[in-house]
Amino acid sequence: MDAREAALQRAYDHAVRWLASLSDRRVPARASVDEIVQALGAELPDGPSTPADVVELMATACEPGLTAFPSGRFYGFVVGGSEPAALAADWLVSAWDQNSVMRSVSPAHTAAEDIAGTWLLDVLGLPAGSAVGFTTGATMANFTCLAAGRDAVLRRAGWNVARDGLAGGPPVHVVVGEDRHMAIDLALRYLGLGEPELVKSDEQGRIEPEALRHALAVGGQRATMVILQAGDIHSGAFDPFAETITAAREADAWVHIDGAFGLWAATSPTYAHLTAGCARADSWATDAHKTLNVPYDCGLAIVRDASAVRAAMGLHGDYLIQDEHGDPIDKVPELSRRGRAFTVWAALRSLGRSGVADLVDRLCRHASSFATGIAGIDGATVLNDVVFTQVCAEFGNDERTEQVLTRLLDDGTAWISGSTWHGRRVMRISVSNWSTTDDDVARTLDAIRRAAAGA
Known part of the structure; x- marks a missing residue:
């Protein structure tokens, strides 16, 4: 305990100094990768070091190479910061060290996930009862939602992808605006769906409803997925959800919304009009580490039909202690993961x-x-x-x-x-x-x- 407490105290001291420096320090890093490698030491020691000394070396060697991402003057990417309650909760997440995928194994985390999921659906204006999965980030949140959508549209076409795979099955027609985020293309590659059909967007990056309607009409009835966007990475623009979702429904398409940072507009009475109509979609992906400002590693995959995401993500193992009511593992692609819901619960509870x-x-x-x-x-x-x-x-x-x-x-x-x-x-x-x-x-x-x- 003495060695552990000393290491934790050293880490706390350096963390407090780092956070206190953000108001005045340069935002870009001051040292190069090679300089940090030299300071850390490239050779693995033959013998052990005390935990506190290791923390001290890491903190002092790495500090010049840190970019002040948590600074209020970092605007390079949509990365957010760490809201105080969420940051403190994240320290506890590491200390508690819960594998948070099974209800009966970690009741504390499952309770926090159930509550945080309900709160998220409430503040985002999404359908109650939707499944909320906590992933690594928006890329895997999109992957999870699109996996549920892929399997669902293929089931409607009479094909069981879980049993038979993709080979030999009906093609899946994926339609997306030409100004979509690159994470969408990556998720589609992971899912074996290849390149999507790109639909014309306007000068602000909003998909054009008539162009979408035309794309959906060509080729007749197919297993189809439509991907829309809440918050263009350049303009911040939102697709016109009322018109586009109506067009997608007419084509019996699964509708997914990539709202990595923009979906949070729904929480504000001033900006909620930007997301008007988006609650009619089938799935939504967002990132709690962006606009909600919890620490990294916290994407959110939200699927209206909980059974659809469980069919795509669920698994069974004889050694797992699974609950008849379902487990967090049923909603995410990971068998092991940290307790992400604790930080989301803390941020929402702190902010209200x-x-x-x-x-x-x-x-x-x-x-x-x-x-x-x-x-x-x-x-x-x-x-x-x-x-x-x-x-x-x-x-x-x-x-x-x-x-x-x-x-x-x-x-x-x-x-x-x-x-x-x-x-x-x-x-x-x-x-x-x-x-x-x-x-x-x-x-x-x-x-x-x-x-x-x-x-």
């Missing part, structure tokens, strides 16, 4: 319904402030309609935009990554951290102005 809405509203307000500030910079143009948390801008041409991005990262005040959108090099700002303040936004805008002035 109004706190989640306030979090979403605050992130959107910061995005609007960025858009207003950038629009006032000479030569800068905001390219998207800022409807949620994403802002895309250019600075006259691709070359100057790239110069601004390079100078901004060299400055270190903030991390904002570049991207290519509609063939143009852009600055893409993703506001997703609970700790971002008005001052963080002001400091970042000052840094953007400096970068633009020198480019």
Whole structure:
């Protein structure tokens, strides 16, 4: 116990110092991979080291190579931060060390998962009784939902994929907007479904309903899946769910919504209109580590028909202690996993319904402030309609935009990554951290102005 307590205390001390440094430190890392390798030591020692010394070495050697992802001035990807209650809960998750896949083996985690799942359906406005599975992230959440959908549409076509596999079965027609996230293509590859049919999207990345209707009409009745989007990664735009889901229903298609960060708009009275109609879908994927701000490793796979996801994900083993009412293992692709529901429960319990809405509203307000500030910079143009948390801008041409991005990262005040959108090099700002303040936004805008002035 003495060695364990000493190691935990050392880790706590370094964690507190790290978190305290976020308000002032450079956001980009200060050291390279090679420098960190040298500091950590590339050779495996012949003998043991004390746990506290190992923690001390890791913390001091790695600190210069850490990017301040939890900083309120990191806008490079939609990664969120760690809300305080969720962060503390995650420490307990590691200490408790529960394998959280079976109801009778870890009643505590199953209770937290049952409650958190019910709360999630409530705040997201999704059908009560839907299955909620806790996955590694949005990619595996999409995979899980699409596996349930694939098997369901093939069953309707008279094919049992669980028994007979895909070879020789009816083809599955997958239709998705051309501005979908790349994780969708990856999930479809995992599922053996190949490349989807791409449907035209408008200038903001929203799938065009008439183009979707045409794609579904060509080729007659087939086993079909339609994938829609809540929150385009560049513009933040949402597909028109009312029209598109109606079209998909007419084709007897399974409808899935990739809402990795945007599905949380439903929690805010101000932004819920963006998700109007999406509750009519069959499945939804999102990421709790993004907009809800729990620590990493917490995707959410939500399927209206609980039996469909259990048919796709469920398994039986003679040595498993399975419950007649079903187990968490029935809703996810993993046989072992950490207690993800504890952190989601903690975040929701800490924020409450109004706190989640306030979090979403605050992130959107910061995005609007960025858009207003950038629009006032000479030569800068905001390219998207800022409807949620994403802002895309250019600075006259691709070359100057790239110069601004390079100078901004060299400055270190903030991390904002570049991207290519509609063939143009852009600055893409993703506001997703609970700790971002008005001052963080002001400091970042000052840094953007400096970068633009020198480019």
